[in-house]
Amino acid sequence: MRTQLKAALGLFAGTLLCMAPQATALPGVAAGDAARTTAAQAAPDTVARAAADPAYKILVFSRTAGFRHSSIDDGITALRALGTANNFTVDATEDPGTFTTANLAQYKAVVFLSTTGDVLGGAQQTAFESYVTGGGGYVGIHAAADTEYDWPFYEGLAGALFHSHPAIQPATVEVEDRAHDATAHLGGTWQRTDEWYNYRTNPRTTAHVLASLDESSYTGGNMNGDHPIAWCKDYRGGRAFYTGGGHTDESYTDPAFRRHLLGGVRWAAGMTNADCRPESGYTSLFDGSGTTGWQQAGPGGFTLADGTLTSHGGLGLFWHSAREITGDYSLKLDWKASGDDNSGVFLGFPASSDPWSAVNNGYEIQIDATDAADRTTGAVYGFKSADLPARDAALNPPGEWNTYELRVTGERLEIFLNGSKINDFTNTDPARSLRQGHIGLQNHGDGDDVAFRNIRVKQSGTSPGPxxxxxxxxxxxxxxxxxxxxxxxxxxxxxxxxxxxxxxxxxxxxxxxxxxxxxxxxxxxxxxxxxxxxxxxxxxxxxxxxxxxxxxxxxxxxxxxxxxxxxxxxxxxxxxxxxxxxxxxxxxxxxx
The missing domain is CATH 2.80.10.50 (Trefoil (Acidic Fibroblast Growth Factor, subunit A))
Known part of the structure; x- marks a missing residue:
């Protein structure tokens, strides 16, 4: 199991049964801030998490062969401060000679900080390609997209290259993923001023978009209303993160932007996990704006605030009553435990005001990393354990967000945690079916505080035609x-x-x-x-x-x-x- 998780839980060997009754009952969904937050939340340079990341090093590369941004020095200063506060060391250089196989091997990630033009020679490009394909991380900031236009590997790594930009101006950034460490601290929208790039291609088909621009909120956007501005992707064995922000000097003293950079660095360096597979075609069941179509079965409930559902009391079930999901589908949702907490996601149960109906007729995908193998995170509760080494490698510790994909094909259920497959289960019980029923979130009991965001389903396009x-x-x-x-x-x-x-x-x-x-x-x-x-x-x-x-x-x-x-x-x-x-x-x- 990951070091952070062990430290956070103190190697606690929990024995709570997921459906064991609890004492205190609290009513329904508490009235919180039902609207998604419209402004970024300021965040300190130090990440509030269960355990410190192990020490590591990153290389910041800022060579320019074209326009040079005055903010580069501010960016280096900000990254050094983030490193001091978060246990990583920054080596900054503009020397392409540092791009050798031996030298790059010491770094968990390489940051291209507003580089422009052709900045690496052929041998250096080969060394960097080898670094990435060997599992290295890449972080591109702003003009990193205005770099190496004739190097196809780099274009794929960056995700998209620069086309043009309007004048510096404020704009609304729409945060599409609030689970990735680079964006989890933000609200549903983020108001900020920067130089907003247009890109030659749309990266959405090859990368996972974390945030995009509302082109109606400023002038000069030319990407037809679908304008990604920050994204991540797994690329040829390595990890690649890019953000279009960072032109202005002021960006690097903005706490929210600094935290955005820190999350990108941590993910690229492998200190945290996320589902960075391309995603399209999903329909929202819960987007943070309200709970229409959901009902509480049994005691306890969920509090809605900051676009997040957080469990309280129980034992109960918050289930999506407006829609029964049939056929093949993919369900995705983000979740976070604050400590040794218990919850689960239920599939394939009939409509009922009794939470035990889901237990007896459906399947629970567990959230509780300290219980027995068939009832711990990633398990189909009581039926099949996750692949524990794969689960441990993919799992973020308490205090950090995780993403489940629960993919149903026929009566087969594949479970993905932060983009990695950790379980493969086939229903053989004739009394149950994964292909027909409702979905629900468990509120396990007092003290079991688990939060959920961004619940979405992809059915059309997943269900095959005849x-x-x-x-x-x-x-x-x-x-x-x-x-x-x-x-x-x-x-x-x-x-x-x-x-x-x-x-x-x-x-x-x-x-x-x-x-x-x-x-x-x-x-x-x-x-x-x-x-x-x-x-x-x-x-x-x-x-x-x-x-x-x-x-x-x-x-x-x-x-x-x-x-x-x-x-x-x-x-x-x-x-x-x-x-x-x-x-x-x-x-x-x-x-x-």
């Missing part, structure tokens, strides 16, 4: 409708693939498998081993629902059993039937 083609199984044979018959009860079998309509199946979005206008059906809705699988008029019943699994099997959720080619020889004409899942070759299928 797919048509052959279904292949054991010995490369195809799932086949006997003699192309269409009568209810027609036998379904395996047969040498021949491209006929009897072997053309449509995987529908409602979970059915269709051929010749009818559905693959479990006879009588049975669940006994050996129950006949047949063709039947589509009727929407559970006997006609099928879910592809990550292990290659195709399961009927109603019965909890698998589509199986009967017997042990599997010649042409071998019928398929229902059978207990065992992942043998006669239960492995490839769908269109």
């Amino acid at each position: 797919r048509t083609g052959r279904v292949t199984g054991v010995n490369g044979k195809c799932l086949d409708v006997d003699n192309s018959g269409t009568a209810d009860g027609t036998k379904v079998q395996v047969w040498t693939c021949n491209g006929s309509a009897a072997q053309s199946w449509t995987v529908a979005t409602d979970g059915t498998l269709k051929a010749l206008g009818k559905c693959l059906d479990v006879s009588g809705g049975g669940s006994a081993d050996g129950t006949r699988i047949q063709l039947w008029t589509c009727n929407g019943s559970g006997a006609q629902k099928w879910a592809a699994q990550s292990d290659g099997t195709v399961r009927n959720p109603q019965s909890g059993k698998c589509l199986d080619a009967s017997g042990g020889t599997w010649n042409d004409g071998t019928p398929v039937h229902l059978w207990s899942c065992h992942t043998g070759p006669n239960q492995k299928w490839t769908l269109p």
Whole structure:
């Protein structure tokens, strides 16, 4: 487990069961500041966190071969002060000769501070590429985007290059990510004055945008209303952070901007984690502006302030009642524990005013890093532990924000923590389904203070449309409708693939498998081993629902059993039937 987490928790081996009842009950959602904060919060140079970062070094490079910013000296001074307060050492240089493989190896991150033009030679570029691909960090500040236009590697690293800029003026910065350490201290919007760059390309498709400009708040923006101004990305093995701010001398005495820089340095240097994968197509379920569409089940509740939901009392559940999520989807949300705190995110449960309904009918993804393996952070509570080494490497300690992505495909749940995959679970319980139900946040009890921000879901575009083609199984044979018959009860079998309509199946979005206008059906809705699988008029019943699994099997959720080619020889004409899942070759299928 990470050093910071150990220090913060004092190696406390918690034994709290996630759903153990608590004593004090507090009502509903407390009235806090329901609106997102519209001004940046000032922050000191020292990060308030559980444990100090280990000592490390960064290199600040500020060579210019074009326009030279007067603020460079102020930037170096600010970075040195941040280093003194946060346990890192700054070496500042304008000598490209420092870019050798041996010299760069001592630094956790290299900061390009308003560099301009061509600043590195070929051998130096090669050394820097090797540094980044070996896991090194990059921080670009302002005119770092006005640098090395003929070096494709650098353009990809920076994310976008300079196009033009209007006059220095105030503008509204819209903070899109309030979990990354560079922006977590800010409100939903940030009012500041700077020289606002336009870029040649939009980095949104290749980088994770942390903040963007409201082009209606100033004059001269030319990026058609989508104007990223700060972003991060994982790049060829390394980490890259860029901010467009920092032209003015005053930027470097602004506490909020200094804290922004510190977060970029810490992330690039690997001192904190974040989900820096590109993100688009998500719909907000909670953006910090209010809780319309949410309900509290059970005691306790959540306080809404500064665009953040913070749990109090319990044991209860704050659930999104306005929308049942069905099909394949990706749920993302940001969370932060203040100490040894307990909470969880629930998926796939029916609408209910009883929080225990979510426990008994859904799945909980745990937030509590000190409990048993199957009920600690990243676990599917009571069912499957996270990959603990991967979890520990990705987890930020108490006091810092973390981001979950909970990705549901069929009945498969993949759990990502700060962009790293830490769990892969498949539901095999016929009484539960990850693909249909509500989502909720647990308020565990008095003293368990966990905060949440930016809850969003991506459904359209994640849920695949109907797919048509052959279904292949054991010995490369195809799932086949006997003699192309269409009568209810027609036998379904395996047969040498021949491209006929009897072997053309449509995987529908409602979970059915269709051929010749009818559905693959479990006879009588049975669940006994050996129950006949047949063709039947589509009727929407559970006997006609099928879910592809990550292990290659195709399961009927109603019965909890698998589509199986009967017997042990599997010649042409071998019928398929229902059978207990065992992942043998006669239960492995490839769908269109």
